[in-house]
Structures are given as C-alpha cells and as structure tokens.
Amino acid sequence: MDQLTAKVTADGSLTFFSEDYQECFHSRHGAKQESIYQYVVPAKLLARAQTQSEIHILDVCYGLGYNSAAAIEFLYNSPTRLVIHALEIDAQVPQQAIDRGIMTVWSETTQQILKEIARNYTFTDRKVSVFLHIGDARQTIKTIPLQWADAIFFDPFSPPKCPQLWTVEFIKLVADRLHFDGCLLTYSCAAAIRKAMLAADLIVGSTPPLGRVAPGTIAAFNSRWVPPLTIAEQEHLRTKAAVPYRDPNLCDSATTILDRRSKEQAESSLEPTSQWKRRHNP
Numbered sequence: 586m587d588q589l590t591a592k593v594t595a596d597g598s599l600t601f602f603s604e605d606y607q608e609c610f611h612s613r614h615g616a617k618q619e620s621i622y623q624y625v626v627p628a629k630l631l632a633r634a635q636t637q638s639e640i641h642i643l644d645v646c647y648g649l650g651y652n653s654a655a656a657i658e659f660l661y662n663s664p665t666r667l668v669i670h671a672l673e674i675d676a677q678v679p680q681q682a683i684d685r686g687i688m689t690v691w692s693e694t695t696q697q698i699l700k701e702i703a704r705n706y707t708f709t710d711r712k713v714s715v716f717l718h719i720g721d722a723r724q725t726i727k728t729i730p731l732q733w734a735d736a737i738f739f740d741p742f743s744p745p746k747c748p749q750l751w752t753v754e755f756i757k758l759v760a761d762r763l764h765f766d767g768c769l770l771t772y773s774c775a776a777a778i779r780k781a782m783l784a785a786d787l788i789v790g791s792t793p794p795l796g797r798v799a800p801g802t803i804a805a806f807n808s809r810w811v812p813p814l815t816i817a818e819q820e821h822l823r824t825k826a827a828v829p830y831r832d833p834n835l836c837d838s839a840t841t842i843l844d845r846r847s848k849e850q851a852e853s854s855l856e857p858t859s860q861w862k863r864r865h866n867p
C-alpha cells in the first residue's frame with residue numbers, strides 16, 4: 586500500500602506526497618489553484634453551461650478528487666447537469682483524503698459529494714452524477730463511451746514516474762472518448778506527450794504557465810480551442826525529446842516502457858534536444 590504524506594501547498598490547500606512515485610499529487614504552487622486554473626477554467630465550463638443541458642467530464646486520475654471537486658463547485662448552481670466519469674487505480678487515495686480532512690477547502694455540499702464518492706464510488710443528485718471506476722485506467726477507459734467527453738482532465742503522475750498513462754496507445758484510447766468539440770487539459774508540456782496527442786489526431790497548444798515557467802497543454806479536434814504553438818514549441822516536437830512512450834499491449838511496466846523509449850531515442854536521427862535548447866535559451 587502506497588504511503589501518503591500530507592503536504593501544504595502555496596495556496597494553503599493540502600496534497601499528498603506518494604512514497605511509491607516519489608512525487609506530490611499536485612503542484613507545490615497550489616493544489617486547489619491547479620485544479621481551477623489548469624483544468625476547470627481553460628475548459629470554459631461556465632460558458633458551456635449556458636448552452637448545454639448536460640456537461641460530460643472524464644477525470645483521468647481522480648486521486649484526491651480536486652479536479653472533479655472544482656468542476657462540481659463551478660457548475661453546481663449553473664443551469665446545467667454535470668456527469669463525471671473518473672478513473673483511479675487506488676481507492677485508498679480518495680478515502681484517505683476524506684479521513685484526513687484534506688478536502689475541507691471545498692464547500693459543505695461538495696465535501697458531502699466527495700465523501701459519498703470515496704465510500705460508494707458513485708454519487709447522484711439532481712445536479713450531478715459521478716462514477717468512480719477503480720482499476721488500471723488502461724482497462725477502465727474502455728468502459729467510457731466513445732466521443733462522450735466535453736472536457737477531459739488528464740492528470741497522471743509525471744511521464745518519467747508513470748509512463749504507462751502517457752503512451753501513444755493509452756492517449757489514443759483517451760482521445761477516442763473526446764467529443765469533436767471537447768478539449769483535453771493537462772499540466773505537462775513534454776514533447777513526447779504532445780507527439781502522442783498528435784498521433785491521436787488531436788491539435789495541441791499551450792495553456793498559460795501556473796506558478797512555473799513551463800505551460801500546460803490543451804488538445805482538441807476542433808482548432809477553435811487551441812492557440813498555435815510557437816516556433817520553438819514546434820521545433821521541440823522535432824527533437825529526440827519528442828520520441829513518445831509506447832505500450833503496444835497496454836500492460837507493460839513503467840521500466841519496460843522507459844527502456845523501450847530510451848532505446849528508440851538512442852537509435853533516432855532526430856535533433857538532440859540539448860541543441861534545440863541552446864538555440865532557444867542561449
């Protein structure tokens with residue numbers, strides 16, 4: 586069982602540090618702030634709520650539930666109904682977040698909803714339905730209807746720590762669940778993950794940086810969602826850093842996936858990323 590240690594982030598909200606992954610669940614600049622400004626705001630949920638009677642969100646890597654909580658909080662008093670499918674491998678994460686009082690940054694209503702999700706893996710009232718699918722997302726994603734999601738919150742641990750969820754094959758399964766006019770948000774701007782998104786026919790762009798220099802990524806099939814990449818970002822996608830992670834049968838370990846990519850990078854004739862860095866950050 587993963588050992589989870591509570592940590593305070595810069596906006597005062599708490600997160601966990603995972604002993605297994607040696608990584609925090611959120612940015613140290615603010616867990617609550619990240620869920621709002623990295624995910625909910627760029628997904629333009631309030632604007633959608635004016636025109637859609639129901640909004641569908643796919644929350645990949647539910648964790649403590651911050652991203653779903655932020656969406657619930659934003660939309661609970663709007664005219665629309667919210668339906669969330671969330672994927673998570675470890676049921677003790679949302680449970681411990683409740684037991685250790687971490688979710689008190691949210692309203693009473695949202696906290697009650699999160700408690701029920703952690704206990705029963707589902708919640709429904711007249712404004713929101715949430716279904717938490719416990720298991721390896723590489724399998725549970727297959728139960729989500731195709732082209733269903735208006736917004737996808739894509740929040741695995743970082744690619745070097747959890748490459749299983751950043752592969753060409755898994756990202757294709759995720760993209761298949763995205764509606765033509767939907768958008769996918771993630772905190773990472775790694776060239777390898779953008780390349781995997783392009784391979785799934787998504788258009789990719791940057792979201793504004795949040796407390797750090799690097800931006801996040803927004804991806805969609807409809808270009809209206811996506812600001813154009815800069816020249817430097819486009820060239821980054823032609824370097825060795827853009828060699829994507831691969832998991833042909835969607836069941837390999839992190840080590841196997843990392844080794845496979847290192848080998849492909851070593852054999853690749855793409856420009857070394859250090860050369861690209863010198864050109865753009867001399």
Ligand SMILES: C[S@@+](CC[C@H](N)C(=O)[O-])C[C@H]1O[C@@H](n2cnc3c(N)ncnc32)[C@H](O)[C@@H]1O
Nearest residue numbers: 646647648649650651652673674721722740742
């Ligand atoms: C960065 S955290 C997500 C943080 C979360 N969005 C939140 O707001 O708290 C990554 C999560 O991915 C989960 N995870 C790791 N491997 C997974 C897998 N193969 N399938 C589904 N979830 C996985 C971890 O248990 C962890 O909760």
